[in-house]
Amino acid sequence: MEVILKEDILKLGHRGDVVKVADGYGRNYLLPQKLAIEATSANKAVIEQMKGSALRKSAREKGDAETLATSLNEAELTFERKVGEGDHLFGSVTSSDIAAALEAQGFTVDRRKIALDEPLKTIGEFHVPIKLHREVSAHVKVTIKSDKPEEVVTAVAEEPETVEAE
Numbered sequence: 464m465e466v467i468l469k470e471d472i473l474k475l476g477h478r479g480d481v482v483k484v485a486d487g488y489g490r491n492y493l494l495p496q497k498l499a500i501e502a503t504s505a506n507k508a509v510i511e512q513m514k515g516s517a518l519r520k521s522a523r524e525k526g527d528a529e530t531l532a533t534s535l536n537e538a539e540l541t542f543e544r545k546v547g548e549g550d551h552l553f554g555s556v557t558s559s560d561i562a563a564a565l566e567a568q569g570f571t572v573d574r575r576k577i578a579l580d581e582p583l584k585t586i587g588e589f590h591v592p593i594k595l596h597r598e599v600s601a602h603v604k605v606t607i608k609s610d611k612p613e614e615v616v617t618a619v620a621e622e623p624e625t626v627e628a629e
Contacts, residue, residue, distance in 0.1 A: 464489040465502035467510050471597065472498060478521070479514040481507070528596035531570070535593060535601035540564045546586060546609040555582035556607055561591060565603070583607060 464486045468476050472493075476482045481502050484493065493499035500506050540561060545553040562574035578592040578600075589605045 466493055466499035467502050467506055467513075468493075468499050469513070470498050477597075478517045479510060481510070525596050525599060528599040531572075532593075532595055532599050532601035535565075535570060535572075535595075535603055538565065538568060538570065539604045539606065540568075541606045541608060543608050543610040546611070550586040550609075552584050552586070552607070555584045556605065557582045561603065561605060 465481060465483050466489050468478055468480050468482060471477050475484070484499075489499065489501075494501070542556050542560065542564070544556070547553055558574045558577035558579045561577050561579070562572055565572050572593060572595075576594050578594050583589055583605065586607050586609060589607070590602045591605050592600050592602050594600045
């Protein structure tokens with residue numbers, strides 16, 4: 464089945480592309496979700512108009528993404544979590560947590576655009592990439608701290624063991 468994509472779809476194509484997909488994928492997912500339309504001769508004529516508007520829309524989205532990226536590159540997030548032995552967290556910091564913290568700072572970023580391979584599970588400083596547009600990405604500095612105040616470790620002076628000479 465040939466369809467014309469109305470949106471960018473990862474690993475399939477970009478908006479306006481005519482792609483060949485499996486019948487079930489086209490009928491059961493792409494068409495009902497309005498992500499694509501069937502590639503008929505009438506729709507192919509309409510697609511030329513869509514490509515022009517898509518280029519303008521993509522340029523506008525890219526400009527918006529670049530301005531958002533410059534402000535996101537300066538953003539710093541700090542999370543306080545409970546910590547166990549070896550600085551491992553009870554739980555983790557996920558892309559949803561990062562998206563919520565960014566929204567609290569006034570940025571609207573979809574959690575699916577945060578390119579976090581796996582949740583953050585240790586204390587430290589991380590640079591998390593955010594894919595805002597297919598050509599624009601930003602990095603946010605994420606710091607994870609312990610919820611306990613810094614404890615001063617005092618070494619207990621142990622009495623040296625005496626070695627008896629035999």
